[in-house]
Amino acid sequence: MKVCLNGRMVPKEEAVISIEDRGFLYGDGLFESIRICSNRPFRWDRHLDRFWTGVQALRLPCPWPGESLRGFAEALLRENRTVDGVLRLALSRGPGRRGYSPRGATHPTLVLSVHPLPDSPSSEPTTWRLRTVGLRILRGDPLARHKTASRLLQVLARLEAEEEGADEALLLNHEGQVAESASGNVFWVERENILTPPLSCGALPGITREVIVELGDRLGWPVREDDIDRERLGSVDGMFLTLTTRGVVEVVELDGQSMPRSARVPRLHRAYLDLVRTECA
Amino acid sequence: MKVCLNGRMVPKEEAVISIEDRGFLYGDGLFESIRICSNRPFRWDRHLDRFWTGVQALRLPCPWPGESLRGFAEALLRENRTVDGVLRLALSRGPGRRGYSPRGATHPTLVLSVHPLPDSPSSEPTTWRLRTVGLRILRGDPLARHKTASRLLQVLARLEAEEEGADEALLLNHEGQVAESASGNVFWVERENILTPPLSCGALPGITREVIVELGDRLGWPVREDDIDRERLGSVDGMFLTLTTRGVVEVVELDGQSMPRSARVPRLHRAYLDLVRTECA
Numbered sequence: 001m002k003v004c005l006n007g008r009m010v011p012k013e014e015a016v017i018s019i020e021d022r023g024f025l026y027g028d029g030l031f032e033s034i035r036i037c038s039n040r041p042f043r044w045d046r047h048l049d050r051f052w053t054g055v056q057a058l059r060l061p062c063p064w065p066g067e068s069l070r071g072f073a074e075a076l077l078r079e080n081r082t083v084d085g086v087l088r089l090a091l092s093r094g095p096g097r098r099g100y101s102p103r104g105a106t107h108p109t110l111v112l113s114v115h116p117l118p119d120s121p122s123s124e125p126t127t128w129r130l131r132t133v134g135l136r137i138l139r140g141d142p143l144a145r146h147k148t149a150s151r152l153l154q155v156l157a158r159l160e161a162e163e164e165g166a167d168e169a170l171l172l173n174h175e176g177q178v179a180e181s182a183s184g185n186v187f188w189v190e191r192e193n194i195l196t197p198p199l200s201c202g203a204l205p206g207i208t209r210e211v212i213v214e215l216g217d218r219l220g221w222p223v224r225e226d227d228i229d230r231e232r233l234g235s236v237d238g239m240f241l242t243l244t245t246r247g248v249v250e251v252v253e254l255d256g257q258s259m260p261r262s263a264r265v266p267r268l269h270r271a272y273l274d275l276v277r278t279e280c281a
Numbered sequence: 282m283k284v285c286l287n288g289r290m291v292p293k294e295e296a297v298i299s300i301e302d303r304g305f306l307y308g309d310g311l312f313e314s315i316r317i318c319s320n321r322p323f324r325w326d327r328h329l330d331r332f333w334t335g336v337q338a339l340r341l342p343c344p345w346p347g348e349s350l351r352g353f354a355e356a357l358l359r360e361n362r363t364v365d366g367v368l369r370l371a372l373s374r375g376p377g378r379r380g381y382s383p384r385g386a387t388h389p390t391l392v393l394s395v396h397p398l399p400d401s402p403s404s405e406p407t408t409w410r411l412r413t414v415g416l417r418i419l420r421g422d423p424l425a426r427h428k429t430a431s432r433l434l435q436v437l438a439r440l441e442a443e444e445e446g447a448d449e450a451l452l453l454n455h456e457g458q459v460a461e462s463a464s465g466n467v468f469w470v471e472r473e474n475i476l477t478p479p480l481s482c483g484a485l486p487g488i489t490r491e492v493i494v495e496l497g498d499r500l501g502w503p504v505r506e507d508d509i510d511r512e513r514l515g516s517v518d519g520m521f522l523t524l525t526t527r528g529v530v531e532v533v534e535l536d537g538q539s540m541p542r543s544a545r546v547p548r549l550h551r552a553y554l555d556l557v558r559t560e561c562a
Contacts, residue, residue: 031306099399099464100438143434152307
């Protein structure tokens with residue numbers, strides 16, 4: 001297995017960074033996880049748009065233009081003969097002085113790596129049990145909009161959910177509204193409607209979330225945005241998550257309570273898989 | 282310069298970690314910065330107490346008992362002939378699988394390193410210009426109690442302050458109360474009183490903060506805790522920060538407005554330096 005480190009292909013075991021890298025010291029960086037299908041990245045441009053938005057917001061130096069990043073990604077997929085999988089693209093601020101100030105940290109670290117899909121793609125969505133955790137997201141936090149390398153909240157949320165026997169954590173914001181899951185966006189079904197919290201609730205602007213909204217339009221099920229608290233989630237007619245690595249994940253249990261299953265959920269999952277295959281063909 | 286990596290002394294240039302280290306991937310770790318004076322760590326036990334509290338809260342594996350950590354620290358100080366400086370002790374969850382779940386990450390990464398003091402110790406406190414930044418801390422956030430490796434909020438707060446020509450950022454919580462500065466705790470003087478926000482405001486439980494409270498008692502200036510908003514800070518009689526690496530830092534300007542100077546601030550700074558020298562003698 002090779003990885004691409006600052007533009008060079010190196011065996012994974014030899015891909016190391018300095019203990020002074022600010023990604024390691026302070027989580028001072030960003031990443032993207034991009035679905036690979038038939039050797040091609042799905043929605044590369046949208047992932048890169050989000051990446052550049054983050055690079056600007058964090059004032060990260062990035063001497064590699066988009067064409068170089070695309071070239072590195074394609075070379076890495078060829079090198080590893082990756083057909084299906086996940087491409088991780090990460091940029092940290094690189095080595096710097098002790099202390100939070102990023103002054104003088106002008107040599108960022110870029111890492112591209114490929115990973116297997118967590119599940120082999122299936123026409124049925126993965127099913128997960130969800131647990132509402134105590135950790136909260138600050139509604140309106142500007143950092144929640146970016147896929148940053150400071151992800152301890154998500155790590156501990158997931159850990160808490162797993163310790164309670166669940167597969168994934170449901171995160172509320174400090175006002176009690178549903179924001180997202182540790183690793184995906186949340187959708188629910190009420191009667192004939194498909195809904196999702198607005199990004200202002202504290203959700204990451206997920207690429208798969210965007211795609212599901214598109215597919216909802218195509219299928220005549222336009223997705224509406226709405227705030228929802230935990231209590232209202234207890235009486236919805238279906239619930240699912242969207243993740244780059246898995247597409248649609250159906251929520252079958254929330255805090256130990258079985259969730260109703262909506263036929264729209266597997267339908268959206270299949271439409272997502274079809275779209276991925278078509279665009280990457 | 283040597284660093285101690287997982288218990289081994291290695292030249293700093295050779296101290297590298299895997300790109301799969303969860304400290305690098307997700308800021309999944311903790312650290313302490315400990316003042317070194319006359320070859321000895323100041324308040325080692327208190328730093329270690331805070332460290333262990335964090336290790337438990339984050340469920341980090343740590344196979345090294347406190348005596349080993351102390352042994353590594355002492356060996357590193359000898360190796361580098363460090364008389365005065367800062368010792369950084371960092372623990373990350375080590376290499377793990379892609380994804381937030383920490384399952385299976387059982388080989389943590391421990392790094393001890395020494396750094397020069399940012400200022401040579403002087404009987405006068407460093408003076409800083411402060412800037413109130415837009416980023417907010419969530420009041421009551423359990424993660425705010427630990428010195429975690431997910432520190433992007435502090436990095437960007439500091440960056441914003443520096444871009445505005447200031448030395449350091451003042452962070453409010455989401456309710457508008459003063460929480461802390463990016464890298465220290467906040468105190469202020471009102472008439473004869475010295476005050477500081479309660480930790481529940483979202484402040485890290487600083488070791489230097491503790492020491493200043495102790496010294497306040499000794500000097501007959503007991504420190505009281507109180508909530509304070511930005512507006513009230515505009516009419517206080519003096520303001521300072523406490524940092525492990527600098528002791529007391531006097532705030533001479535806040536958002537472009539000059540701050541009154543209180544004679545208690547340099548007095549506390551000298552008492553702090555005396556205490557450090559006495560305990561480390």
